[in-house]
Amino acid sequence: MFYCGIDISKLKFDAAIVHDGVIKTNTFNNTIAGIKSFYSWLKGSDHEIIFCMEATGIYSDLLAKKLHHSGYQLAVVNPIKTHNFSKLEMQRNKTDLIDSQMIARYCRYLWNESKFELNRYKPKSKYFEKLQYLFTRLDQLKKMQTQEKNRIEACSDKSIRRMLKTMLNNISKQIEQVERQIRLCQKQDKLLDKQSKLLTSIHGVGEITSWAILAYVGDVSLFNSSKQVTSFAGLNPRKMESGTSLKKSCLSKMGHRRLRRSLYMPALVAIKHNPVMLKHYEKLLAKGKPKKVAICAVMRKLLVVCYGVLKSGKEFDVNYRAQ
Helix, strand or coil: CEEEEEEECCCEEEEEEEECCEEEEEEEECCHHHHHHHHHHHCCCCCCEEEEEECCCHHHHHHHHHHHHCCCEEEEECHHHHHHHHHHCCCCCCCHHHHHHHHHHHHHHHHHCCCCHHHECCCCCHHHHHHHHHHHHHHHHHHHHHHHHHHHHHCCCHHHHHHHHHHHHHHHHHHHHHHHHHHHHHHHCHHHHHHHHHHHCCCCCCHHHHHHHHHHHCCHHHCCCHHHHHHHHCCCEECCEECCEECCCEECCCCCHHHHHHHHHHHHHHHHHCHHHHHHHHHHHHCCCCHHHHHHHHHHHHHHHHHHHHHHCCCCCCCCCCC
16 A cells, blocks of 8 residues: 655645655646646556545645545645654754655554544535635735725825725725625535634634634544644643743743634623633733733633534533533
C-alpha cells in the first residue's frame, strides 16, 4: 500500500508518497491545471494509493472533491491531530514538504490502526460550500466598509468625501445582497437551517455569528471534544513553564484567527444577556483576572456551548447544569 500526504495552502500544495521507507515528493499549484499535473504525477505508480490531507476549508475543497470523484480513498483530518502526531515523532524541522511526508505517515497510521474510515472524506452539500464562499465574501465586504468609514472620518475634502460615501453606499448594498443569498442558501439546506437555529438559540449568538461558526468550524464530526474545537480556534490556554522559569498563561493563538475574531463581539453581548456567560465572567473578575482575560474566557466558553448544541442537536437551555 502507498500513502500520500498532502499539505495544502491557498496557492499551492505539497504531496509526498511514502512506501517502505521510499519517499517521493512534489509541489503543485492549487489550481485546476495544478491538479491535472498532480494526476499525471500519480500515474507513475501502479499501486493503490491512500490519500490524507488536513481540513483547511475552501483551500482543500477543490482537490478533495476531485480525488473523491475519481474514486480515490481520502481522509480529511483535523490539523490538531496531525500536529500532535508530529510531536510524537519529535519532528524538529517544519517545511511544507516535510509536513506532507508527516501527513503521509499519519495516513499510514490511520490505515493500520483501522481509523481511516472515521476520517473518510464526505462531500458537503453544495449549499454548505456556497455558505463558506458567501461568508468569506461577506467578511471581506465588512472590512472594506470599516475602511471606507475610517477614510470618511479622516477626510476633510468635500469632493473626496462624496466619492467615499458613494463607495460606502455601494459596499452596503453588496453586503445586503450577500446576506440575502446566505439566508436563501440556509433555507435550501435542512441541515444548515437546523444548525443555524441551534446556534441562535444561544443568548449572544446572532444570525451572522451562526454563519461564521458554520463556515469556519465546518463539520463538527471532525472534532472529538470541545477541547479540540477551542484548540482549532486558538482559544485554548497555553502555559509556559520551564524549570524555575514561570510565565503567565495566555491564549495559544495557534488556531483559526477569523473564528476567534468572529467570537469577540458575541462574547460581549453574551456577558450582558446570557446568565451563564455573565456568571463565568464575574467569577473570573472576582479572582482578580483582567477584563481582557475574562472576555477571552467567555469567547472560549461560548464556542464550547456552540459545539455542544451542534453535537447534541439540542437547543441551548440556560437552566441546564452539567453533572
